Every structure is written in C-alpha cells, then in structure tokens.
Amino acid sequence: MNLYEQLAAEIETHISRGVLRAGDRLPSVRKSCETKRISPSTVLKAYYLLERRGLIEARPQSGYYVRPQLGSMLAEPEMTRPVGASTSLKVSEFIFEILAAVKNPAVVPLGSSFASPDLYPLKKLGSRLARAARHLDPRATVTDLPPGNTELRRELAKRYLERGVAVPVDEIVITNGAMEALNLCLEACTQPGDLIALESPTFHATLQMAERRGLKVIEIPTHPRDGVSLPALADALRHHPVKACVFMLNFQHPLGALVPDEHRKALIDLLRNHDVPLIEDDTYADLHFDSRCPLAIKSMDQTGLVMNVSSFSKSLAPGYRLGWVAAGRYAQRIQRLKLSASLATTIPVQIALAEFLKHGELEPHLRRLRARLEHQQTDMVRAIEARFPPGTRLSCPQGGYFLWVELPAGTDALAVHRMALDEGISIAPGPIFSAKREYGHCIRLNYGHPWGPDIDAAISRLAAIVQTVMLK
Ligand SMILES: Cc1ncc(COP(=O)(O)O)c(C=O)c1O
Numbered sequence: 001m002n003l004y005e006q007l008a009a010e011i012e013t014h015i016s017r018g019v020l021r022a023g024d025r026l027p028s029v030r031k032s033c034e035t036k037r038i039s040p041s042t043v044l045k046a047y048y049l050l051e052r053r054g055l056i057e058a059r060p061q062s063g064y065y066v067r068p069q070l071g072s073m074l075a076e077p078e079m080t081r082p083v084g085a086s087t088s089l090k091v092s093e094f095i096f097e098i099l100a101a102v103k104n105p106a107v108v109p110l111g112s113s114f115a116s117p118d119l120y121p122l123k124k125l126g127s128r129l130a131r132a133a134r135h136l137d138p139r140a141t142v143t144d145l146p147p148g149n150t151e152l153r154r155e156l157a158k159r160y161l162e163r164g165v166a167v168p169v170d171e172i173v174i175t176n177g178a179m180e181a182l183n184l185c186l187e188a189c190t191q192p193g194d195l196i197a198l199e200s201p202t203f204h205a206t207l208q209m210a211e212r213r214g215l216k217v218i219e220i221p222t223h224p225r226d227g228v229s230l231p232a233l234a235d236a237l238r239h240h241p242v243k244a245c246v247f248m249l250n251f252q253h254p255l256g257a258l259v260p261d262e263h264r265k266a267l268i269d270l271l272r273n274h275d276v277p278l279i280e281d282d283t284y285a286d287l288h289f290d291s292r293c294p295l296a297i298k299s300m301d302q303t304g305l306v307m308n309v310s311s312f313s314k315s316l317a318p319g320y321r322l323g324w325v326a327a328g329r330y331a332q333r334i335q336r337l338k339l340s341a342s343l344a345t346t347i348p349v350q351i352a353l354a355e356f357l358k359h360g361e362l363e364p365h366l367r368r369l370r371a372r373l374e375h376q377q378t379d380m381v382r383a384i385e386a387r388f389p390p391g392t393r394l395s396c397p398q399g400g401y402f403l404w405v406e407l408p409a410g411t412d413a414l415a416v417h418r419m420a421l422d423e424g425i426s427i428a429p430g431p432i433f434s435a436k437r438e439y440g441h442c443i444r445l446n447y448g449h450p451w452g453p454d455i456d457a458a459i460s461r462l463a464a465i466v467q468t469v470m471l472k
Contacts, residue, residue: 003038004045011046015055015066022068022378026056057291068378073385074394077255077406077442079229082200082219086240087435089211095204095432098417102426108458111417111426114318115401115448119372121365125317125356132351144347146338147331148174148324152354156324159357165299165308167326173334174324174345178283178311181325183209184337185279185307186244188330190215194243197236199228201404201433201442203253203281206246217435218242224395224404227252227259230266237274244277250294251284254433254444255404256397258294268300277330280308286315286366288399289374304329312353314401315369316362320349372450373401379451380459387463389470401448411441411470419465425458 001009014020027035032043047064050056056064102112140149147153153172160167175181182205190196192214198206200219210217218236221229228247236242249259249267259267271278280297288294298308307330311323322345327334356362377396380403384394391408407413413429420427428446430439449455 004042004049007032007036007038007043007046008049011050012053012055015069020066022066022375024066025062026064026066028063051291054290068374072381072394072396074388074392077224077393077395077404079223080200080221080255080439082221082434082438083436084218086195086216086218088214088216089207089435091204091432091435091437092208092211094437095208098429098432099204101421104426106424107421108425108454109449110420110445110455110458110462111428112446112448113428115314115373115446116450117318118450119369119448120316120318121361122317124361125320125352128352128355129348132348132355136348136351140347140351144350145344146173146335148172148345149347149350149354151358152350153324155354155357156326160296160298160308160326163293163296163299165296165326167298167308171328171331172324172326173331173338174322174350175311175338176323176342176345177313177321178281178309178323179205179209180338180342181307181309181311181323182206182246182279182281183212184334184341185309185325185327185330186210186213186215186246187337188307188327188333189244189277189279191243195240197233197242197245198435199247199252199255200435201254201430201439202246203248204432206281207433207435219435222252222255222257224255224257226263227255227257228267230263230270233267234270237270237276242274242276244279245271246279246281248281248284249297250282251287251397251400253281253284253400254402254428256395256400256402258398261295264295264297265300268297268306271305272303275305277328278306280306282308282310283314284400285310287370287373287401289370289377290398294399298326298328301328307334315366316356317353320353321345322349322353370399373399373448376401376447376449376451377403380445380447380455383456383459384445384463387460389463389467392466401446403445403447405443405445407441407443407466408470409441411466412472413439413441413443415469415472416443416462416465419469420462423461423465425461427462 199222393406395404417429428444430442431437
C-alpha cells in the first residue's frame with residue numbers, strides 16, 4: 001500500500017467507526033503534513049481518493065469535510081416484476097382519493113410529492129418577480145409567447161451545455177411545469193389507443209396523463225439502483241407496437257434509480273433502432289448528491305428522438321409552475337400544441353426566473369439544497385433501519401427526495417396508509433405507482449422536510465403501524 005492509500009484507509013476507518021462523522025472537517029493539508037510527516041501531494045492524493053469514493057467532499061475556501069454516508073444496512077429491493085401484458089388505464093380516481101390527504105397542512109407530509117417550501121429561496125424569487133412585474137415591457141406579452149422568453153431559454157441552453165448537451169435555443173419550449181411539458185410530448189408523438197412504455201413503478205401522474213389521452217401502457221421491470229431493464233425493454237419493443245417511452249433516468253420517481261452511463265448508450269441505440277421517441281423526464285436531475293450533475297441521455301441523441309423535460313418545481317421555485325422541454329425533432333409541433341393548449345406561461349414568472357439564472361443565483365442555492373436533502377436522507381434511513389421490522393428493504397438514492405420502502409411480504413400498504421392517516425401521517429402507498437395496482441406491500445416516503453421531532457415521531461409511529469398491519 002502506498003503512503004497516500006495508508007492515510008486514506010486510516011481516515012476511512014475513523015469514518016466507519018464514527019470517530020469522524022458527517023459534517024466533520026478533516027485536518028487541513030498543512031496540519032496533516034506536520035503531524036504525519038508526509039508531503040502535501042501525498043495528503044492531497046489521499047483526500048482525492050476519499051472524495052472519489054464519496055466519503056468526503058471539498059468545500060470551496062473551507063477544506064475537506066466528511067459526507068453523510070449514503071446507503072443502508074437494510075437490503076435493497078430487487079428488480080421489479082410487473083405483470084407483463086399491456087393494459088388500458090383506470091387509475092385516476094383511485095390516485096386522487098389517496099392523494100387528497102396530502103394537501104392537509106396538519107398532516108405530517110411523508111406522502112407528499114413536494115419538499116419543504118422552507119428549502120427554497122422564496123423571498124429572493126419574490127423580489128425578482130415583483131421587479132419583473134413592475135418593469136414589464138408591454139411588448140413581452142407578445143414576444144414571450146411560445147416558445148417562450150428568449151433570455152430564459154438561452155439561460156436554460158447554457159445549463160444544458162454545462163451538462164454536455166448542445167441544445168439550440170429554438171428547440172426549448174417553456175411550459176406550465178414539467179407536467180404540461182409531459183402532456184404536450186405525449187400528444188406530439190401518440191394517438192389515443194397507442195401503446196407507451198413506462199418504468200414500473202412510475203410517477204403516478206404519468207399514469208394519469210396516459211389515461212387522459214386514452215393510451216395503453218406496458219410496464220417495464222425496473223431496478224431500484226440501475227433503472228429500467230434493457231433486456232425487458234428490448235423484448236417489449238420487439239413484440240409490441242410501442243409508440244413512445246417515458247423514462248426517468250436520473251433519480252427515478254419513486255424508486256430513485258440512477259441509470260449507469262453505459263446503460264444509457266445501449267438504451268439510446270435500442271430506441272434509435274426501433275425509431276421510438278423517448279420522453280426523458282429529468283425533473284429531479286438537479287438534486288444530485290454527487291458533485292457532478294448526471295448526464296442527460298439527450299447528450300447521446302443524434303437524431304432528435306429525445307424530448308428532455310424538466311422544471312424548477314423541485315429545484316428552485318415550487319408553485320411558479322415553470323417547466324420546459326428541449327424537444328428535438330418535435331419542437332415545432334410542441335410549440336404549436338402549447339399555443340393551442342394554454343397560449344403562454346405567465347410572462348413575469350419567465351422573466352423573473354431568467355434574471356435569477358442570469359445573476360448566478362441558482363447554483364449557490366442548489367448546493368445548499370442538495371446538502372440539506374442528503375443529510376435528511378441519512379436521518380430518515382437511519383431511523384427506518386433502527387425501527388422498521390426485519391424483512392424491510394430500502395432504496396438509497398443518490399439524489400432526489402424519495403425513499404422506496406418494501407415492507408415485509410404480505411404487509412398491506414393501503415392498510416398502513418389508512419391507519420397512518422388516522423394518526424395524522426401521510427404516506428404514498430405503492431399501488432398508486434402502477435397501472436395494475438401492484439406494489440401492494442411498498443410505500444414511498446418523502447425526506448424533503450427538515451428532520452425534527454415531528455418527523456422522528458412519525459417514523460416511530462409508522463414502524464409501529466407496519467408491525468400492527470403485519471400481524472393482522
Ligand atoms: C417525475 C416527475 N415528473 C414531473 C413532475 C411534475 O413537475 P411539475 O410540478 O413541474 O409539473 C413531478 C412532480 O411531482 C415528478 O415527480
């Protein structure tokens with residue numbers, strides 16, 4: 001072992017034994033050189049190695065710090081196995097009923113799809129919005145019609161460039177949240193009665209959108225860490241007339257999967273061979289815990305088949321309803337559909353967000369947000385490990401703010417949902433994420449709210465409810 005590897009191993013032991021804990025600062029390079037009598041380059045090599053392993057992080061002008069240790073002692077759920085055949089949908093009523101409780105502010109929001117509003121710079125955004133409204137150029141009411149405010153689209157194109165995707169400004173269409181973008185994409189590439197492929201489980205609203213448009217779906221097995229199964233997708237494409245795919249490659253909702261880079265290349269090749277468009281729902285991409293933003297599969301797309309959809313709803317400005325799609329070969333069609341669907345996205349909001357981005361205010365906010373979410377995940381994972389019954393399995397995503405919890409076999413997640421609600425706690429039961437109401441023993445928990453006595457107590461109550469339901 002080299003000297004730097006020895007130092008890295010020593011620090012790793014301190015971390016694993018809890019001597020050094022999340023948030024602790026490592027000795028400065030100079031201090032380590034003095035105490036260990038080694039060169040600065042040896043210390044730095046050790047720190048770089050630990051950084052690559054995800055154990056520590058560098059903070060600008062401050063030094064190296066121990067990162068929260070992601071991962072759980074609980075086993076990870078296995079690849080999902082949805083029932084194979086394609087199906088038409090009848091899910092909306094059921095999903096609306098289940099989610100109704102989440103709006104009640106008195107309920108502990110473990111079932112919410114939103115992170116805490118306290119994590120967002122609402123005051124700063126408010127000032128930008130007030131300014132945009134006060135100084136609104138009356139001509140903007142026309143010039144900022146679809147595809148949308150040019151400055152905002154340019155700022156978005158610059159952010160794509162930073163992720164290695166060259167997106168022409170003209171290809172970006174501003175929408176009312178990612179939700180409108182997803183609806184427009186589906187409309188652009190399908191007809192009622194067509195079949196689309198989705199991950200299983202998937203974001204419940206995508207199921208509802210498919211139902212609204214009269215689409216059938218085929219659910220593709222999905223792994224909680226590696227995402228959609230390529231062999232299963234290849235099989236579906238060979239045997240079914242799939243007209244489009246809607247996948248989340250970065251922090252899949254609800255599993256949290258992050259598709260490995262090498263799978264993305266194979267995925268895009270597969271879709272190109274079948275000439276099937278991909279609606280890439282990238283809504284959570286900015287909430288990555290690693291220092292690097294994950295790739296957009298759009299960066300590998302040479303033929304305009306990928307529509308990359310995102311929004312600021314989860315990353316910056318909940319409630320502003322600002323989303324977009326970089327729509328590839330469908331850009332013009334989507335622009336027209338947007339005009340006929342809702343004419344425009346609120347113009348002062350577009351201008352306010354363009355200004356926010358232009359003044360470099362997004363990245364510092366995102367750095368803080370990601371660090372908070374990462375810590376909150378650690379707190380919730382540790383609590384679940386300690387209190388949930390043996391046989392529980394847990395996903396540990398590298399970003400986003402959802403945990404997918406597989407309860408011991410036979411535990412009725414809908415019964416857990418009802419009992420928890422009676423005690424003022426919401427959860428999202430597994431069946432809302434499936435066309436055929438599968439995942440009856442799974443729940444999705446939201447760790448997007450600051451850890452405190454209320455969340456801590458809710459996790460304890462939930463663990464007790466799971467025990468009770470298991471024994472019934
Ligand atoms: C995966 C995914 N896509 C899209 C959306 C919708 O985003 P927006 O609120 O911007 O419409 C959500 C919101 O929960 C989501 O989880």
